[in-house]
Amino acid sequence: MSAQLVDLAAAATGVKGNLGAVAYGLAAIGPGVGIGLVFGHSIEAMARQPEAMPIIRQNMFLGFALCEVLALLGLVVPFIFTA
Amino acid sequence: MSSPSTTLLASGCHITPSGCGFPAPGLDSFNFKPIFSIGSFHFTKPMLLALICMVLVVGFFWTAFRKPKLVPGKLQLVGEIGYNFIARNIAREVIGKKGDKFVPFLTSIFFFVWLMNIMSIIPLAQFPVASRFAYPVALAALVWITYMYLTFKTHGFVGGWKHLTIIEGLPKPLVPLIVVLEFLQNVITRPFTLAVRLWANMFAGHMLIVMFSAATWYLLTPSVYALFSGGSFVLAIGMTAFEVLIQFLQAYIFTLLASLYISGALEEGH
Numbered sequence: 001m002s003a004q005l006v007d008l009a010a011a012a013t014g015v016k017g018n019l020g021a022v023a024y025g026l027a028a029i030g031p032g033v034g035i036g037l038v039f040g041h042s043i044e045a046m047a048r049q050p051e052a053m054p055i056i057r058q059n060m061f062l063g064f065a066l067c068e069v070l071a072l073l074g075l076v077v078p079f080i081f082t083a
Numbered sequence: 084m085s086s087p088s089t090t091l092l093a094s095g096c097h098i099t100p101s102g103c104g105f106p107a108p109g110l111d112s113f114n115f116k117p118i119f120s121i122g123s124f125h126f127t128k129p130m131l132l133a134l135i136c137m138v139l140v141v142g143f144f145w146t147a148f149r150k151p152k153l154v155p156g157k158l159q160l161v162g163e164i165g166y167n168f169i170a171r172n173i174a175r176e177v178i179g180k181k182g183d184k185f186v187p188f189l190t191s192i193f194f195f196v197w198l199m200n201i202m203s204i205i206p207l208a209q210f211p212v213a214s215r216f217a218y219p220v221a222l223a224a225l226v227w228i229t230y231m232y233l234t235f236k237t238h239g240f241v242g243g244w245k246h247l248t249i250i251e252g253l254p255k256p257l258v259p260l261i262v263v264l265e266f267l268q269n270v271i272t273r274p275f276t277l278a279v280r281l282w283a284n285m286f287a288g289h290m291l292i293v294m295f296s297a298a299t300w301y302l303l304t305p306s307v308y309a310l311f312s313g314g315s316f317v318l319a320i321g322m323t324a325f326e327v328l329i330q331f332l333q334a335y336i337f338t339l340l341a342s343l344y345i346s347g348a349l350e351e352g353h
Contacts (some may be wrong), residue, residue, distance in 0.1 A: 005262060058339065065336045069276045072283035 027074030034067035055064045097304045103339040105301055113214060113286070132212045136198040140191065162259055166190055178346040188229070192222065193338040196281065200330035203289055204323055211285035211330075216278070223278035226341045231270075233348035246348075277340055284333050288326045295319035295345055 042060035046053050096103045117125035147162030155163055169190045172245045174182035199218065213219050235243040240311035247269045248262045302312035 054172070054176070058172075061332070061336055061339060062343070065280060065340060069280050072279055072287075073276075074289060075283050076279055 024074050024078075027077075028071045031067050031071035031074075034070070035064055038063040038067055096301060098302055098308050106297065108290060108297055112290070113292050128210060129212050129215045129218070132202045132208055132210060133199060133218060135208075136195060136202065136212065139198060140194050144194075150268075165194065169338065171191055173335075173342050175181060177339065177342045178349065181349055182346065185342065189338050189342055192226075192341060193334050196222065196337050197331060197334035200285060200334060201327075203285065203292075203326060203330065211289050212286040214279050214289050215281050219278040219281040220323065222281070222337070223274045226277060227274040230339075230344040230348040233345060236351055273344060277337065281333055283338055284329060288322075288329055291320060291322050292326065295322055 022082075038060060042056055045056050049056075096106055098105075115128045117127050118131065119126050135280040143158075144162055147158045151159060166186065170183070170186045172191075174186045174189055178185065196213065202208040203214075220231055234246055237243075238246045248265045249258075250261055250265065295315050298315040299312050299319060302308045302315060304312075
């Protein structure tokens, strides 16, 4: 299926290569925005309330982990669907 | 070992003068020839590294706390710092007072995962054990069994399933949907993402380092490409430094999420 898609895309645009790379680029947009928001707001919160730093940092890493996993799932998907 | 760097070295492939294509690192960097085989059981490098990590963690904590003294010696002091890091920053903060009896479990997980990750940058080892999917899966299964057991132990059988699937105070029409979603979230995606997070991070990190190392060798010719080779080398070093950070962070996050799941299992109905 994916091979046919790549052929189709190649025929339509004259571009060669693996469409999976493009797909992963698209999959990384959302988590990229999410991770940026997590860290941005955490830094803002730390600057406002330095005394709450430990609890903010812990929750920051939690939010980071939950966002990051979406990008990592994008990395995993090709291995699942080509097998 | 059939790592791409050695195959590259053997092939002597450079961009000039032969102009052979760049041998991009692929999945073959993660498959090793067995060191020895017993029947159909193959003992490979990741297994050896995992064994070494286990021996190091067990050996370190055993020697550190074999004869605990009130005024700690050097080794005991280091062990206590490690233990206290998990006890204060993770167990006490996330689980609370009830978390004290899970500190040994969390400490073992943290240091085992961290050491397995660090193997990625130790010369001669240079392979993150967790980039073979089975290792994180086994660790995630351990965490899954722990929190499922604790859920059913704390809430009973029916209460346990309620705890895993139902959020109280929802409008009636939403309940069936949320039950399905919560079940998937708590029972299936939690362990899956826990394993995938560790695996994919180590996999991608190792791939980046191999990629830049291979490019350094591939571009190293007496021509203008030597400059690019130098840049690639600097990036390989930079990526290694970045990996040190990621390795610690992933071990920390793994432990943090494990303790979060345990605390979720222990808390009274929500």
